[in-house]
Amino acid sequence: MSAVAELVERTRAFVTEHVYPVEREVVAGGRVTDDALRLDLQKKAKEAGVFGPLSDPRYGGLGLDTRGQAQVLEAAGASLLGPLAVNAWAPDDGNIHLLAHVANSEQQERYLAPLASGEVRSAIALTEPAPGAGSDPRMLRTNAQETDDGWVINGAKHFTTGANGAAFTICVAMTSDGPTMFLVDQDNPGLRVGRRMPTLDHTSAPGGHCEVEFIDCEVPDSAVLGEVGRGLELAQVRLAPSRLVFCMNWLGLAVRAQQLTVEHITGRSAFGVPIAEHGIAQGLVADNEIDIAAARALVRSVAETVDVHGPASPQARHETSVAKTFVSEAVWRVLDRAVQLHGGLGVCEDHLVARFLVEARAFRIYEGPSEVLRWSIARRVLRGPR
Amino acid sequence: MSAVAELVERTRAFVTEHVYPVEREVVAGGRVTDDALRLDLQKKAKEAGVFGPLSDPRYGGLGLDTRGQAQVLEAAGASLLGPLAVNAWAPDDGNIHLLAHVANSEQQERYLAPLASGEVRSAIALTEPAPGAGSDPRMLRTNAQETDDGWVINGAKHFTTGANGAAFTICVAMTSDGPTMFLVDQDNPGLRVGRRMPTLDHTSAPGGHCEVEFIDCEVPDSAVLGEVGRGLELAQVRLAPSRLVFCMNWLGLAVRAQQLTVEHITGRSAFGVPIAEHGIAQGLVADNEIDIAAARALVRSVAETVDVHGPASPQARHETSVAKTFVSEAVWRVLDRAVQLHGGLGVCEDHLVARFLVEARAFRIYEGPSEVLRWSIARRVLRGPR
Amino acid sequence: MSAVAELVERTRAFVTEHVYPVEREVVAGGRVTDDALRLDLQKKAKEAGVFGPLSDPRYGGLGLDTRGQAQVLEAAGASLLGPLAVNAWAPDDGNIHLLAHVANSEQQERYLAPLASGEVRSAIALTEPAPGAGSDPRMLRTNAQETDDGWVINGAKHFTTGANGAAFTICVAMTSDGPTMFLVDQDNPGLRVGRRMPTLDHTSAPGGHCEVEFIDCEVPDSAVLGEVGRGLELAQVRLAPSRLVFCMNWLGLAVRAQQLTVEHITGRSAFGVPIAEHGIAQGLVADNEIDIAAARALVRSVAETVDVHGPASPQARHETSVAKTFVSEAVWRVLDRAVQLHGGLGVCEDHLVARFLVEARAFRIYEGPSEVLRWSIARRVLRGPR
């Protein structure tokens, strides 16, 4: 068995033994996904040797290439809390990637090291309330003024993922030289974390999606991540891997939903035979199998592209857009059929599939709505060369 | 303007003025849909002359035929709480219909009159935990033993809609002569209302879907609704109108979601122009318009069948099955596109469409999952005559 | 039985007895749909009293309103040749409507009377090869120059439906005052009917879709149909009813395909039971039933709008666009499932469904591709008022 295959097995066993029970407490028992829960799961993941599929061994990670991540994260994704447990959930997954590629060594030591090791969490502040930056990042309105010894940031953000309880926030703000990324410590008095937004997804990670304000928020020059004026390019560096990690995780959840469904319909009867013997139900089971197989093949194929051409290559950008669109929709279909095959129980949070469906709805929107992705995919196709 | 058209206008005005503000408090403000809320809305509906589209003038209702109901309830359905406000929400809508068609005069006076007038609420106890009756009502396990002066009911139910706070429950139980419906007062010591199930839908009505137990529950002979042994036929009497009312209400919500979406995308810009000018967004808007038009035409056409052939006719049963399947799926598509067109805000309960989507998920399952309905539709088609 | 219901029955009997045998000769026997075939079928239709559902009794028609047409044409549409037999197929259906609404009395006598009675056929020349008018009629390049005693038309058209063998062609050409419609006799030496285009649809009517050239084609002033400069508005007058008649006809074919499919799968076995007992097959049968029911309801609802508000009203334009989009796609799905349920035989023209599918492909494109219709639907929705 290859090292990756062995790690997949170990991850699967870890999730089954340690994460499923906690997931059930959260979904059906009202337990809140907070940092105590996170730290406990991550401690166990470290003990099981499955922590850190996205990070470098120097930070305690597993040092996998993207293809290896695809397999391991599908296993971790079998639970809503699996990716959190192994430290591969938004926004930390993308932030780890971004810092690993862009941060200078001092920043890596200060921000990446504790983040990759699970010691702290982080946030990303990009999206803004209208008329600021949403799907169109060029509408950025938060600004940073240069001062004698640093910068002063002002502006409002929302959907700031992970903000509540993070150790630091990566903030994108407009400077006179263009959009720029800043590392802002969460205890900076100019950073005000507001309301946690009541989003449909609220189970998978602590920290939520928050409203955040930067009010005369002073940061030193050393807070600039990468180069001044290149914030949107850096957001792109973050985006392709982040989209693909999403796909890996959610694919795992689709696989789980199919398993739960198969168990459910083979164990229950209606109209004289097990539900599993009704042809229309079988059709849905097959549709799920097909969607899962296509999604898995696509994720692994794109992972190879990322490994071969690099995460910031045009190929990787294009193919991760394609994968994000297909996989987010395929996963949605799978979860929706899983609910349907559970009948009335499928819309009751006693059964995991109900929560899975609601939690997954945002996947078709976050990190690029399908419509925006389709638009950009088409334009790349149309301008050739093909 | 016809009387119905006038009533539609009045209902629309009522919902806009009186129900929308309450809906916002519930969805985005955490207010609970309880009986105080219900009584307040229903009082205002009476004052506005829009209360009771499903019931007879002798009970304070509007005395509409099914075609008229279709138009008025589409208007009422524009809010999640609109049908409740006019007393046309499950399970009371179906129970009003059932009692009007089946109850004897004494039962009508005691149960139908206060129910139709909104004085009290009711519950329906049909579905049972496995291995009892789910989609297949013949799997009924709750039983009623005849005694010298009545019956003793024993058994477990779940998804007992409206149980918490109802004045009475219509319970289907197996007797030696077959399935039978019983009217059980909620204060009967043998009726134990248990846990409210954590279903995805929890906003539209008080009472929820509950677990209920009947433990040596004694009821007199006069509690039998209709005839002994005909409980499943009576359930069918209830089912066709109930499915169609669902369609009317939810169609209204789809129309509302489309309106909210149009407002949203004409008012916000991305990539240099209003979202409404992006072709892919326009495609979704058109898809919604088409789904709404087809759903509306189908509902009204089937309403005519119900009026002409009767709610218990084979035509009505077949066509309401077809309508329920199509409309529940069309409404789901509309709401899903509405969420998508709201972008990130669409999965945040600050915006109504997020809650609409989650709330509507059960519509494709309650009163017959699409798969079971497709199965029965096909068998009717296949056995002809066509 | 109402007069319309009686006519539906008569049309159904006529199609079954007289049209089905001819259809089989055409589809599976290689017989060509020519004018001899047309005249023979139309003679029989007149004898059966089912000729002319779209025209006025003064021209031998049945004098139906749009709602009546919807029912009768669904019956006629059960065969690919049924609409031709009753004189309700493109382009004559639209031309009859156009001439009835727009032609002066002299033109009606000369062109409408023989057309409505089936004595002659007609053509419509609107679409042009690139870069001329396609989906966008404003790109019109064929022009008409005014002369002392009339007009000279020059330009190339294609997809000129019915051109081969028509008695006259309605040609849209650009004048200095805007697009204008002209009635051109087919024996005009300036009208050159070229190649019949090899379109997928070639069974339903004689005349095909032809390439046509107008070369110094001289017509008198009396050839102007309606007013000079109003050609595109007149095309719109023609369009709404024409789209709806398409829907009626094709809906009939979908109903027939479903019947053929039900017969096929109830009569054949696989894996030990009739195909009709396999659940996945049942799912497709139900999907067909649902699509047919929704399409029928929508067609009849829009027919009522046309009757109430007039065929040129904004409501009729909008709703016929919606109906054309939905019905053309629903019919396509039904035919596609019918093919699938026939297995290998479904792609063999021994069985009608194979030809039905191919023939119907153009329905989603002719008279407005779904994409163009969606675009216009969305813009109407977005500019409100709703």
Added chain:
Amino acid sequence: MSAVAELVERTRAFVTEHVYPVEREVVAGGRVTDDALRLDLQKKAKEAGVFGPLSDPRYGGLGLDTRGQAQVLEAAGASLLGPLAVNAWAPDDGNIHLLAHVANSEQQERYLAPLASGEVRSAIALTEPAPGAGSDPRMLRTNAQETDDGWVINGAKHFTTGANGAAFTICVAMTSDGPTMFLVDQDNPGLRVGRRMPTLDHTSAPGGHCEVEFIDCEVPDSAVLGEVGRGLELAQVRLAPSRLVFCMNWLGLAVRAQQLTVEHITGRSAFGVPIAEHGIAQGLVADNEIDIAAARALVRSVAETVDVHGPASPQARHETSVAKTFVSEAVWRVLDRAVQLHGGLGVCEDHLVARFLVEARAFRIYEGPSEVLRWSIARRVLRGPR
């Protein structure tokens, strides 16, 4: 550049230079796909070094593994005639595979060698008219009686692919020991090739799908392929690779259709801008890109499974079923959108996409209709282990 990548380039160049012109003559010019055409194309393929992607170098083939085939056949599939040109079209592709795996050395010399080299064509006679074997091979009625010196076959077949002009036919017939495969020379007087069936697909290969009768057809013992009684298992050996080759070829056609579409819509305008700038058109282009990417990834992933686990392994059988279902439907969607984006021209055989669509319709049925495949996929999933 790897050997496979180099071969892909060569195949692409060959198809573009030598096959496209012939394809145009066939589709738009009425040229018939006969053996003269085949031999000419295959001669050129040999000269170009691209002949025989499915066969062994000892027979003049390219000796590719399945992964290599996937890439090369996608390139060959860019034309309807490309697979024929390189000798990778049904039924010869499957027969080459079958003979290579099952035939004894004498049979290989006599049948496989000339087939693999393109010297002759072959046929496969499995499907029978009702009530014989269709999707369910166990309904086999053609029988073979053992005689003193061989076998006598009697029975009727249809959909006998390639029969007209083949050198031999592989016939499946029932013996007292079960279904058995026989190699029957086409000049055997007991083999009567009847009518070529009028199937929608008739362009891609000579020979068609024929009705065939075996009338006291005497064959020697040496005609038995593999073992007596194992005919259905051998059909399975043939099936998995045959399905996957179908997927590879048709994927190539989908890619071509997308290219033709991109060229078409970037070169033509409507409503003031190139069609390619309309958002709804862009949405279809993106959908095509996504379907192609997912189909390609799935084909290559399953090809790896076939290489690793063997073509007759349970994994290969399951995954090729999944791939066949997904890819046949994805290709159909792509071709359908391509037609739609061509507007009226898309249903005119002047443009290749019209023919592509019609030709491809059978792909969702031949070698297992999607419904039968879904059924078998579901049952494998449901019986676990997963």
